[in-house]
Amino acid sequence: MLFFTQCFGAVLDLIHLRFQHYKAKRVFSAAGQLVCVVNPTHSLKYAPTRCAAAQASTEQGVLPPCHHHEAVHDPQLVPCTCPLFSCPWEGHLEVVVSHLRQTHRINILQGAEIVFLATDMHLPAPTDWIIMHSCLGHQFLLVLRKQEKYEGHPQFFATMMLIGTPTQADNFTYRLELNRNQRRLKWEATPRSVLECVDSVISDGDCLVLNTSLAQLFSDNGSLAIGIAITTSKVHNSEAEM
Amino acid sequence: MLFFTQCFGAVLDLIHLRFQHYKAKRVFSAAGQLVCVVNPTHSLKYAPTRCAAAQASTEQGVLPPCHHHEAVHDPQLVPCTCPLFSCPWEGHLEVVVSHLRQTHRINILQGAEIVFLATDMHLPAPTDWIIMHSCLGHQFLLVLRKQEKYEGHPQFFATMMLIGTPTQADNFTYRLELNRNQRRLKWEATPRSVLECVDSVISDGDCLVLNTSLAQLFSDNGSLAIGIAITTSKVHNSEAEM
Numbered sequence: 001m002l003f004f005t006q007c008f009g010a011v012l013d014l015i016h017l018r019f020q021h022y023k024a025k026r027v028f029s030a031a032g033q034l035v036c037v038v039n040p041t042h043s044l045k046y047a048p049t050r051c052a053a054a055q056a057s058t059e060q061g062v063l064p065p066c067h068h069h070e071a072v073h074d075p076q077l078v079p080c081t082c083p084l085f086s087c088p089w090e091g092h093l094e095v096v097v098s099h100l101r102q103t104h105r106i107n108i109l110q111g112a113e114i115v116f117l118a119t120d121m122h123l124p125a126p127t128d129w130i131i132m133h134s135c136l137g138h139q140f141l142l143v144l145r146k147q148e149k150y151e152g153h154p155q156f157f158a159t160m161m162l163i164g165t166p167t168q169a170d171n172f173t174y175r176l177e178l179n180r181n182q183r184r185l186k187w188e189a190t191p192r193s194v195l196e197c198v199d200s201v202i203s204d205g206d207c208l209v210l211n212t213s214l215a216q217l218f219s220d221n222g223s224l225a226i227g228i229a230i231t232t233s234k235v236h237n238s239e240a241e242m
Numbered sequence: 243m244l245f246f247t248q249c250f251g252a253v254l255d256l257i258h259l260r261f262q263h264y265k266a267k268r269v270f271s272a273a274g275q276l277v278c279v280v281n282p283t284h285s286l287k288y289a290p291t292r293c294a295a296a297q298a299s300t301e302q303g304v305l306p307p308c309h310h311h312e313a314v315h316d317p318q319l320v321p322c323t324c325p326l327f328s329c330p331w332e333g334h335l336e337v338v339v340s341h342l343r344q345t346h347r348i349n350i351l352q353g354a355e356i357v358f359l360a361t362d363m364h365l366p367a368p369t370d371w372i373i374m375h376s377c378l379g380h381q382f383l384l385v386l387r388k389q390e391k392y393e394g395h396p397q398f399f400a401t402m403m404l405i406g407t408p409t410q411a412d413n414f415t416y417r418l419e420l421n422r423n424q425r426r427l428k429w430e431a432t433p434r435s436v437l438e439c440v441d442s443v444i445s446d447g448d449c450l451v452l453n454t455s456l457a458q459l460f461s462d463n464g465s466l467a468i469g470i471a472i473t474t475s476k477v478h479n480s481e482a483e484m
Binding site: 150152153155173182183184185186187188189190204205206208209210211212213214217233 | 392394395397415424425426427428429430431432446447448450451452453454455456459475
């Protein structure tokens with residue numbers, strides 16, 4: 001009986017997923033973009049100070065270890081977290097992609113422009129929606145996070161990080177675009193490196209930030225579609241260092 | 243002695259204003275855009291429920307009265323506030339522009355694309371920066387407001403309103419653009435009519451919203467430059483009603 005109940009649940013999930021995918025394809029079909037449905041990750045625990053020493057992470061190509069080591073003195077092993085989960089893994093940049101795919105089952109998508117469809121936006125904070133994006137010979141990580149920076153007021157933070165060094169990251173520009181109901185919001189910036197903690201990017205607010213009300217305006221039936229594009233860096237038009 | 247001190251203060255203010263204007267012109271000169279330095283308005287008092295009945299404001303071309311009238315029963319005199327200040331004025335749409343210019347000394351600028359340079363962003367909430375923009379045969383009102391929706395956490399809200407009816411407003415699209423230090427944020431939407439209260443637009447979050455940290459990233463020495471463009475409405479590319 002339990003087996004049949006579980007089977008029925010799985011079939012329902014599959015139908016729901018298919019429906020979300022169909023809806024996203026319908027919306028973005030005009031642009032011929034690849035749509036990826038991304039389900040949330042619920043099991044995050046945020047340690048407020050875990051990134052304190054992450055800024056010392058440098059060009060040495062070493063991914064900060066995934067949890068805090070009190071006794072570490074090797075300057076290449078900076079105490080921080082994995083960019084996604086509070087997992088105990090640590091390693092070099094070259095093996096991050098395989099770790100994320102195998103251990104955390106993060107999907108990887110190809111293409112210069114894709115659509116990231118985050119489902120179940122109503123889930124309580126903290127929640128992450130994550131995907132890898134392979135483009136222009138590199139892999140990028142898109143993280144959408146629902147977090148309560150101020151208690152009782154959840155916000156959504158979206159950023160793109162390069163699975164590479166900060167110097168490599170400087171060669172790219174990423175764009176996140178929300179477009180619905182005669183409203184459009186675009187964020188363009190240089191991606192950060194995964195050697196810098198995603199937590200610090202979010203606490204600095206140096207990413208696309210959405211209040212709950214704005215997220216609701218752009219979402220449809222609990223799902224938020226974010227168009228993603230990555231290009232090689234060029235000086236922005238009409239921009240100068242002010 | 244007091245006279246000389248005041249004179250010296252006025253000269254200093256003038257130099258500061260000239261410096262801000264020069265800086266903004268330098269930044270946006272490439273685009274040949276008109277730059278307007280907008281100083282803040284400090285004397286606002288927000289009554290949390292003053293817009294409660296504003297949604298009943300209709301196509302009748304009557305600007306809601308500027309303060310609450312308990313005894314009003316005329317359906318054309320909706321109890322609400324002036325779009326800007328808690329001033330006692332009330333009147334019809336046709337005379338709003340002259341009221342704003344004469345009573346509140348709001349500047350009016352011509353041109354399809356202008357740059358709004360809001361100074362003294364550090365001032366405590368609530369503070370408004372306001373300008374009128376004459377374009378495509380109509381007058382628009384840009385309101386940038388610093389407000390604490392959540393106590394202790396001021397945010398910036400920017401929106402554009404047509405000094406006209408909601409039906410007229412539907413014919414336009416406005417764009418607000420922040421561009422600094424290899425980051426760009428764009429908001430595009432249909433302007434609201436001044437017959438709808440600016441307070442309700444902000445409380446709905448249906449506008450460009452900036453956290454303090456994001457505002458700091460885009461501002462330079464306490465000033466925030468917002469590029470403004472208004473066009474006649476067309477269906478957004480790659481957009482569909484989801």
